[in-house]
């Protein structure tokens with residue numbers, strides 16, 4: 001068996017132990033498998049399908065907060081916390097610090113491709129419009145230098161995407177739009193603080209940002225996911241990623 005086959009077998013065994021069937025959403029496997037093919041059905045052994053909490057994950061509180069998602073559903077978040085701390089050290093206002101703290105949460109917990117747009121959409125109902133705007137456009141601005149603030153094209157992108165990589169036309173279009181916008185610098189500041197926030201030796205604690213989040217993130221009383229905001233369902237999907245319907 002190859003490593004991948006072994007991992008898949010282990011996963012199947014784990015899923016078989018659950019008392020409910022787990023079906024992955026098409027997007028979780030698209031590419032690894034042809035999304036047009038029918039999804040293989042688990043054996044009809046009388047089990048029901050997963051319709052809520054997945055027991056392989058830590059349980060979320062009934063009224064989850066932003067920090068609960070950071071602690072119980074997101075992957076490593078040192079990068080966003082480092083960039084928020086750096087922004088603070090550089091004298092940025094609370095809105096920018098919050099934007100830095102949230103700018104990559106889609107990568108940490110939801111969907112990686114177009115992460116700036118996803119991150120912005122997740123938080124839009126709960127933050128100042130400028131914060132969501134800045135997060136959305138860091139996606140495009142990240143690819144374009146601005147020497148006036150000392151922002152160069154990231155070295156890491158040369159390594160990650162190769163020297164010939166050219167951003168897609170929609171990224172270039174959004175860059176041009178953002179460049180001429182009154183909030184341009186807010187988004188650019190995310191990029192500036194982003195660039196230097198990958199230090200494996202710096203450990204930041206989420207609690208450093210309790211007050212800033214408390215003042216600038218409108219935590220819904222019902223819990224994130226259970227309010228009726230336009231992105232509540234996205235938070236529920238992060239909480240219950242294997243829900244059948």
Ligand SMILES: [Fe+2]
Pocket residue numbers: 103104115116138139
């Ligand atoms: Fe990013």
Ligand SMILES: [Fe+2]
Pocket residue numbers: 079103104194
């Ligand atoms: Fe980042």
